[in-house]
Amino acid sequence: MTNVLLKGIEKRFGSVEVIRGVDLQIDDGEFVVFVGPSGCGKSTLLRLISGLEHISAGDILIGDRLVNEVQPAQRGVAMVFQSYALYPHLTVRDNMGFGLKVRKMPADERQKRVAEAAATLKLDTLLDRYPRELSGGQRQRVAIGRAIVGHPDVFLFDEPLSNLDAELRVHMRSEIAALHKRLATTMIYVTHDQIEAMTLADKIVVLRDGRVEQVGSPRTLYENPANIFVAQFIGSPKMNVLPADAAPLLAALPATLSPAESVGVRPEHLMVVKPGEGILRGKVTLAEYTGAVTLLHVALADGHTCLAIYDKQEMPEVGAEIGLKADARDLHFFDSHGQATKLRSN
């Protein structure tokens, strides 16, 4: 059982508060993704769990053991760095076996473990190469292999795919998902890429300014965001947020608008109709053709711009007037503080 529990975690660098009271429960075998914009504290939180940074306040429990004062190597965690951090003067074999060597594991046992991990990651033929002789994807696999050989209780990934090109990133993402399935070990993964977060996670933790904004499954975050920040951060392209007055123009509402101040609707939930069919109207200012769909930038009469995904063949011309509609179930309402709210029924 290796669950991870964070209680009231705070971290300050001098007078700068980076993590401001994080409480989080991560269950055994769960794949948890920390996501948020740059500077939100997600990597710092990961380093606090690893022990590479000391917490300023709070408690960290790994497998029900309080580890606040435990050295990084004794926490049972292994980390894959964004830069891979492969030692350039050591071969793949020695890189992967480094941790076992410093822990004085006998050479034959060490070789066995390295061979096992290499077989798992298809690195068998690369064991005698140096990191400079490997491609980006191979280096990434070696970094993962180095983490695997120690049989850690918890894997920590710090933006491991951000140095790879788009195609390789998709491929490695599926490899990491497969690895999690095979090992069933607790994994904590940091990324700023919400597609990575959505595809990999059992549970996503959205962070902003050192605080947790929402914790939940990808579906929960997409369908029931707790606030405007999460609503706009999860989902691509990001959710349109309009004044609440726009809601009755998009769909028939069985309720009064109070206490909602704004309404959110995802671009993929906006239906583009003829100008007469929708009450909400606007002018197309830009049409971005991506192949499968077209992303329309629509200027509304009140000055707001909203994005709509259009998936039909004939494309509205730039400057054309269009109408917009949505299903009432796809509207998200937020109060004056940006928090999700329900409408009161009539």
Add this chain to the structure above:
Amino acid sequence: MEAWLFVSPSAVGFLIFFLGPLCAVVYFSMTEWNLLTQQAAFVGLANFEDALLENPDFWHVVRNSVIFALGLVPLNMALALTLALALSRPFFGVVFFRTVFFAPVVTSAIAWAIVWKFLLQGEGGFINQMLAIVGISGPNWLREPNWAMAAVIVTRVIKMVGLNMILYIAALQAIPRDYEAAARLEGASRWQIFRMIIWPLLAPTTLIIMVITTIGSFKVFDHIYQMTGGGPENGTLVLAFYIYQQGFKFFNIGYASALAMIMFVIVMMLTIVQVMLRRKGAE
């Protein structure tokens, strides 16, 4: 033509002040040329033969130079690395300490040697007075054969260590911090991180430092000239100073040129050996 004109300012300087004298030394080394009588005679390899086979002073001087290098190079490098490890990470006052250790590098070697000559005087010297406070009776550093060499080496190390320290600091700062973080997570101790990660990654810098420090130690002149004059009992008479003596004290320019050629060959051979050792170590 334009290209030649563009490089000409540098090329002319190179020809007059570097290549010209170099060729001249090769020629002079094969003459017997006395500066006082202005009589020069071509003698082939006689000067080399005399130095290598007949002159007992020559091998004594080479031995002194080797002792000087063997004392100075390891001490300088160990101290430079220790200082660099202490001063490579930012902390309050780090710039002050780096400046303190680098300042001697930019001070005049002669001024430095004069100050140390005073500090190392027999009875009235500052060092011996300090030693006397703790009940140690210090030797007459620069007048006793065994101590003079050590004293010159140590003062030279203190003067030049700042340069190597800066080179090591630059190399240490170029090593990504993630390597250390990864090694710590894998359970490596500070010593293991240094021995298994940092030290191998410093190898190219270590080679450069070793080569330039060795060359510098064979070329040492100003310290010897000012502090000991090669004495006592020729105990600190090193090759560069011996060449100076032959050329400008005894005016045997031809012989001095031959000695300079020999020194050039020795230093070059040492450099080649060091580079080869490094290559072998890297394999």
